[in-house]
Amino acid sequence: MTMQLDATPRTTTRVPPEVARSWLLLAATRLDAVAVAGSAADAVVIDLEDAIDASRKEVERECVARFLESGGAAWVRVNDRTSAFWAGDVERLRGLPGLLGVVLAKTEEAAHVTETAERLGGATPVVALIESALGIENAALIARSAGAFRLAFGSGDYRRDTGVANSDAALAYPRSRLVVASRVGGLPGPIDGPSVLDGTPIVTEQSRSAAALGLTGRLCLRESQVGIVNEVMAPSAEDVSWAAGFLDEFEEAGRVVRDGSDLPRLGRAEKILRLDRAFSAAG
Numbered sequence: 001m002t003m004q005l006d007a008t009p010r011t012t013t014r015v016p017p018e019v020a021r022s023w024l025l026l027a028a029t030r031l032d033a034v035a036v037a038g039s040a041a042d043a044v045v046i047d048l049e050d051a052i053d054a055s056r057k058e059v060e061r062e063c064v065a066r067f068l069e070s071g072g073a074a075w076v077r078v079n080d081r082t083s084a085f086w087a088g089d090v091e092r093l094r095g096l097p098g099l100l101g102v103v104l105a106k107t108e109e110a111a112h113v114t115e116t117a118e119r120l121g122g123a124t125p126v127v128a129l130i131e132s133a134l135g136i137e138n139a140a141l142i143a144r145s146a147g148a149f150r151l152a153f154g155s156g157d158y159r160r161d162t163g164v165a166n167s168d169a170a171l172a173y174p175r176s177r178l179v180v181a182s183r184v185g186g187l188p189g190p191i192d193g194p195s196v197l198d199g200t201p202i203v204t205e206q207s208r209s210a211a212a213l214g215l216t217g218r219l220c221l222r223e224s225q226v227g228i229v230n231e232v233m234a235p236s237a238e239d240v241s242w243a244a245g246f247l248d249e250f251e252e253a254g255r256v257v258r259d260g261s262d263l264p265r266l267g268r269a270e271k272i273l274r275l276d277r278a279f280s281a282a283g
Helices: 032-039 055-068 086-093 110-119 133-137 139-143 157-164 166-182 200-213 224-232 237-252 262-281
Strands: 022-027 043-045 075-076 099-104 126-130 148-153 217-220
Touching: 022 075, 022 224, 055 075, 055 086, 075 086, 086 099, 086 110, 086 224, 086 237, 099 110, 110 126, 126 139, 126 217, 126 262, 133 139, 133 166, 139 148, 139 166, 148 166, 148 217, 157 166, 166 200, 200 224, 217 224
Parallel strands: 022 043, 022 217, 043 075, 075 099, 099 126, 126 148
Antiparallel strands: none
16 A cells, blocks of 8 residues: 655645535545545545455555655544444544544444544534434434444445335435435435446436435535535535525615515525635635
């Protein structure tokens, strides 16, 4: 494994993780400081779980820890709570200056999140990656658990667990469950699973489908997917123009509510402009 441990300073500011659109998964075996710092993704997640063979997990964990100790900054996907590697992951990562948060693989119970957050010291954000039928069934409980920051959808493992097809219709139910659970738990919108196939048309189509259901981010397997996800999951120019125009009109009218649609439109307009400012500031 080759890795540059002296992290290159970032040239851009990343989007706040509560509204982050693109979450790039980077295998620990391919970890490179320049790739992490130079990614256009809103969040980079170094993967210690599915991408790493069991015989290499402890070695790669140490490499990731050294990267985070030497100036690097990233999220880390840790092994699931029931695995033999979970305790070692959270113990080694706890308190590291470059750890932005963890993505907890195969979350199925609220306790999985809470125990992970507690072992990490209580202040590290935990994204609960839900990848099974049981996880979907318990999604609302997981969203309301102490330490939960956002929910994410492990669509590949979910399909393997349930046998459903990789289609919008088959995945609408679990995606919607995560959207509703996030709202119930007071969390930001959930993060969708990745597009397995490359190509602008398919990544665009799948991102639009996820956004239409209320998901606000997506996992990405390759850097080439990041720009597409960022564009699709950001307010369009038309949305921003409408929001600015509505707020101007509302202010000119003295912020007087004229009918039952004004308050919902006001909330939508303010959200659009808030997101636009966050994404624009990140460059």
